[in-house]
Amino acid sequence: MTAHEALEIELKYDLDAGASVPDLTVLEAVHSVSGPIVEHLDATYYDTDALDLAGNKITLRRREGGHDEGWHLKRPATSAGPGRREMQVGLETAADPFSEVLVPTELTDHVQVHVRGRRLSPIATVSTVRRITELLDSAGQVLAVLCEDSVATQSLLPGGHAQTWNEWELELVTGDEKLLKAADKILRSSGARTASSASKLARAIGPTPTGNDSPGHGGKKKAAKKLSALELVIAELAEHRDHLIAQDPLVRVDAPDSVHQMRVATRRARSVLRSFPDVLHGDVIGHLEGELKHLASILGDARDAEVQLERNRNLLEGETAPATIIAALIDDQIKTCASTVEVVLDYLRSTRYYELLNELDSTVAEPQPGPDADLTAAKALDEAVARSAKRVRKAQRKLEELTVESEEWIEQLHTIRKRAKQLRYTTDSADRLGTTRHKKIAKQAKQEQAALGDFHDAEVSREHLAQLAGGSGVSVADAFVYGRLDAREQAAAATAMREYLRAKSRL
Template identity: 45%
Template sequence: MSAHESLEIELKFDVDAGLPAPDLAGLVPDGSVSTPQTYLLEATYYDTADTVLARHRTTLRRRTGGTDSGWHLKRPSTVKSARRELGVSFDDAPTDDGVPALIRDQVAAIVRRGELSPVATITTDRTVTSVFDADGRELAVFCEDLVSAESLLPGGGVERWAEWEFELVEGDGALLKRAKAYLKEAGARKASSVSKLARAIGSQPIADEQRDVGPKSTALDLVLAGLAAHRDALVAYDPLARDDAPDAVHQMRVAARRLRSILTSYPQVLTPESVDPIAAELKLLGTVLGEARDLEVALETNELMLARENSPADLYEALVEGERVRHERAVRAMRYALSTDRYLTLLDDLDDLIADPTPGIDADSPARDVAAEAVAASYRRLRRAQKALRGYDSWSPEWVEALHTIRKRAKATRYTAESAAAVRRSSFADVGDYAKKVQNHLGVFNDTAVNRAKLAAVAEHTPLSPAALFVLGRLDAREEARGRKSVKAYRRL
């Protein structure tokens, strides 16, 4: 099933029915407008009985009419005045099987066990006018809508209204700003709702759970704010990870690790009984995501290494095609894990912990004090690992293993320091910056060690031509040099 995702950047206004639209050609020097086109759009909106999608600023509809009939999923974006829109045409999605599986997967982390069913029908008489620049480039589209909406929820009714939308195509923010002032002068008013659906069913977005954490906040405030932020990141990256979008699996794993780091770095802020099971599940989730991520990195590394060589076909088959098969298998396993009840239970448990925490003995202590203790304890563990390195001969197996321990301790220290950033203490930032540098340098070394082990396994277990073995030796030498360079950079710290 194919799909197309785009960024929808638009302005929305309430207007009086029958208000004439202004001439939009004046928005652009030497601009022009198209002949208005009229469409009848008929849409059925889907959500759960408690409208969880709408409360997460997400809308899902099946719409006919216009130029883009099909399924549309609209979600928040980090770009101002923009939303992400995923479209699936009817050619790619059966019309009689309910919500397509691809879209159900995209909202699984929000909907979880809820059933998606029709919650509203909306019919729109739309008149569309395109705005062009002097070169004939389409900059924006202006929509005049007469809307009739019926809520299918208990107690719902029918409502009718008029609105205008101004959506960028190839235009920029300056055009959007001019259009906003221009349309308000013509009689448009600020939209009373963020979407047609929200107005139809009266749903309100969930209030942000982000807490304003400062120097005088409690440790519980600090922990809950961090958990909420990284829980939101985990849910946001879930659909992207399912699609194996670039860097999405990595970012989702980072979110899981940061959640677990907060739970383990502040052991007395929440009770162990409420924290330990969630931390264990987050560790397992990180492992599942890690398998897909590590193979993604290995595939990218192998492709990059071979791009610098006149690589024989049998070596390309072993290092790229074979790795691609393993990566695809790991991604399928990850998708399965994200569809299990166990994963959905983890998300529920995180929500419950944030909404109704069980405070520990340090919950009411000043965040500044508890954070300082957590950062100091993590830094001490890092320093102990660094001192232990001196007891081994350089490049011995024990010494290499000790470097890996330092890398893991540095990562933990970095996460702990960054979790305390909200209390605005410069020493925490200094520790976090140092730990990040250690992690980065030794992370490169760890990557080269893993790569060299895989190259050795290929050489031992895969029948290769002499030319392939020669190139394999060159790759190993380059990775060894890269690893030694990263260790040297670490030692300079």
């Protein structure tokens, strides 16, 4: 089975008694209507016992009947725009949906970050008699469809009951939002009103706990002078957890920049634990920080491979490189990227990953306070920034004791970069408090980290080029090209080092 995804933009309405479909050809863009076509739809909805999908505004159903029968997964849109994403695969059999039906992995992979290996079972049935009217333009193209639904549902949850109602759904096809607004006005004048529930399932099973009820959801908060250190840490941790969860389905489909963003979320969550070591109980920090480090390492291998591939492509721009070098720098690196992503995907399917997510959730929901939990957030942040800055300066002093360009010297620069990054991450918590006190040091740390990042990437690339040039069977001509590429990376490293020294003097 192959999954197909589309953006669904629709309006849903409850109906007043006696409501009837108005003449929609009065709409400016609508030339004519066709139908109605009658369909009989029987759907079974699936979720975990804890309703993890419904709690995150996700529905998963197996529907028979109609023009689009099959398995349907509906999720919120990835941006703040209107609509929902709908993914569909066909029915594998016409088997009884209450038997041991296997939900297609083409769909479950996209929600495992919420399901986490738990069993998916039927939670409701929805039977619908649907009358479909198509709104057409002058060329006969379908602009939108109006569905008149007579609905009968049965909740399969403990204490669940049966319901019946009528509703309308107006869904855009090729029309625009202007049409949607005009049609909305006419439908409301004919007895339609905003639906009381976002979906048939929501109405069938009633309210559910949402995945967005944790502290910190919704991003940065305005200044909170009385915020405690514990509240600050939990809000920050929740924000980075939410970002990690948002990236999970994107990583599974190899979306651009998704590995990078998931790695950033993981590192930031870990940085919170390291920057505020006594706000949460030590046992919590030790284990959770270790698991986040493990995930960051796996994501890091995949991200480093992506960066190297992009760097190799940039190096070869303007070069008349032989096929052997293109194969070594591009083709082989593409294979490395694929293999490292597969390691990431294996981890994302593992019990260890699900346990990490559960631990993040429980830490946010029921934190175990440490000795500094009751400090004010402002005081805790000041102390965290001071500690992080001190660690950067200590690493810089150690660098001065080492031989320039030695292996130890290069490794120490990498240590400085990591500590500068943690300092920058720590200062970002000031946004939640509405203070600009640490803005200057944050800017300086970012400059230092960026310069050392460029240096590190150039040095890694030089090492890779040296390995390729020193391999058996490399021709003199190829070795010469590798040498020219190495010279460019050497120049890039020197430029990055000058930028670092300028940033260091400011920090």
